[in-house]
Amino acid sequence: MMETDKNKKNLNAPHDKGxxxxxxxxxxxxxxxxxxxxKDWVNEIDESKVIRINKxxxxxxxxxxxxxxxxxxxxxxxxxxxxxxxxLQSKVDFQMPYRLLLYIIxxxxxxxxxxxxxxxxxxxxxxxxxxxxxxxxxxxxWTACLSFxxxxxxxxxxxxxxxxxxxILIDVNRYSEEELxxxxxxxxxxxxxxxxxxxxxxxxxLKKLTDVLKDISEDEFILLKNWFLSIVSRFLPExxxxxxxxxxxxxxxxxxxxxxxERTLKEEFIKKSRKEGIKEGLRRGRKxxxxxxxxxxxxxxxxxxxxxxxxxxxxxYIEALKKLDDNTLLLVAKDILKIEKIDDLKKYLN
Numbered sequence: 237m238m239e240t241d242k243n244k245k246n247l248n249a250p251h252d253k254g255x256x257x258x259x260x261x262x263x264x265x266x267x268x269x270x271x272x273x274x275k276d277w278v279n280e281i282d283e284s285k286v287i288r289i290n291k292x293x294x295x296x297x298x299x300x301x302x303x304x305x306x307x308x309x310x311x312x313x314x315x316x317x318x319x320x321x322x323x324l325q326s327k328v329d330f331q332m333p334y335r336l337l338l339y340i341i342x343x344x345x346x347x348x349x350x351x352x353x354x355x356x357x358x359x360x361x362x363x364x365x366x367x368x369x370x371x372x373x374x375x376x377x378w379t380a381c382l383s384f385x386x387x388x389x390x391x392x393x394x395x396x397x398x399x400x401x402x403x404i405l406i407d408v409n410r411y412s413e414e415e416l417x418x419x420x421x422x423x424x425x426x427x428x429x430x431x432x433x434x435x436x437x438x439x440x441x442l443k444k445l446t447d448v449l450k451d452i453s454e455d456e457f458i459l460l461k462n463w464f465l466s467i468v469s470r471f472l473p474e475x476x477x478x479x480x481x482x483x484x485x486x487x488x489x490x491x492x493x494x495x496x497x498e499r500t501l502k503e504e505f506i507k508k509s510r511k512e513g514i515k516e517g518l519r520r521g522r523k524x525x526x527x528x529x530x531x532x533x534x535x536x537x538x539x540x541x542x543x544x545x546x547x548x549x550x551x552x553y554i555e556a557l558k559k560l561d562d563n564t565l566l567l568v569a570k571d572i573l574k575i576e577k578i579d580d581l582k583k584y585l586n
Contacts, residue, residue: 254463255322255371256303258426261459262286265307265320267423272406273369277311285310293319293342306343315364317343323372333384336368336403368403373430378407413441420448422456426463442494449490461487464497538569546578553578556585 258264262283269278289306305320319339323329344363348356355361372378385391385400408427416428425445429438449460461484480497487493535557542549560568568584575581 253303255324256305258423258459258463259305259320259322259371260288261455262288262307263456264423264459265305265318267421268371268406269318271419271421271423273404280311281309289317291346293339293346295338295342304339317347317364317366318369319343319366320369320371323370323374326374326376328372328374328376328378328380330380331387332370332380333382333387333401333403336370337384337399337401340366340368340401368401369406370403371406371408373408373427375409377410378405417444417448422449422452422460425449426460439498442498446491446494449494452490457490460490461485461493534565534569538565538572541573542578542581545573549578553581553585560585 259268266281266283266286287308289308292304293306294304303322307318309316309318343366347364381387382405383400383402385398388398391398409431413428416424425448428441465481465484483493483496539554539557572581572584
């Protein structure tokens with residue numbers, strides 16, 4: 237990974253594997269091309285003539301920077317190789333054309349290694365075409381050069397004598413929600429759910445995808461469930477991860493799965509919001525350094541969260557909370573949020 241922080245590396249590892257897992261299935265790979273690569277030759281791809289090469293060509297120089305996939309495809313009876321680089325990190329890498337050139341050469345070296353010398357020496361022997369594709373999901377717009385020659389100083393002087401190629405960029409975050417929903421397929425849905433959005437927006441997107449994904453095949457449904465497990469649950473606490481795993485394993489259809497995921501995520505977001513509210517109240521109270529400040533910072537949040545959790549909170553309970561002294565309020569605030577019945581609040585008010 238490009239990130240220097242070790243924790244970020246560990247966090248991105250399952251994320252990269254999740255995408256590699258999805259795109260290792262040729263149906264999803266072909267879906268990616270047909271959805272995001274607007275070239276005439278894409279329509280000529282026959283799924284029966286697509287083979288995944290089970291080998292990574294990442295070099296030692298760039299170890300841990302990314303994941304890659306290679307597919308061999310027969311197009312008009314000619315071998316074509318698609319080299320897909322999964323650039324699933326937040327920063328743009330301006331060395332991308334150079335890295336791709338090295339990977340392309342590695343693929344050719346592997347091909348030549350498996351090709352007899354007699355065949356290589358034939359006048360009509362030609363290296364197969366390699367189409368480089370970069371899949372990028374960073375927040376910032378991709379600003380690295382798309383063609384290799386642009387990375388060479390004064391390339392304009394030498395024209396066609398300079399080595400050149402142009403890679404295909406799939407910049408996931410540049411597609412609108414409407415565009416991804418209109419695709420009505422697995423890869424578009426995954427790109428939409430993987431966006432860095434707020435909690436409520438994530439739940440809304442899950443709802444919208446119920447209709448979009450209802451007709452996916454059984455194989456694609458299994459892929460989606462496994463992707464959810466490795467990606468969506470990675471920020472959840474252990475008990476929620478177990479709950480998500482049980483939901484996914486027990487789901488027989490998209491609607492059931494999304495409905496239960498929506499409920500679980502909403503519960504977790506509310507719980508997290510309560511914790512964040514108490515922390516903010518404590519911070520505000522300490523900053524102001526007085527009882528009034530703590531009441532404004534903690535009590536207001538506490539009352540708000542109680543009202544959110546319970547439909548009716550008796551006014552006398554609210555008044556009793558306001559009368560708690562500073563130290564008692566600090567001690568019981570977190571415990572109060574754990575209560576399951578509003579009547580249990582009484583023991584904290586005596």
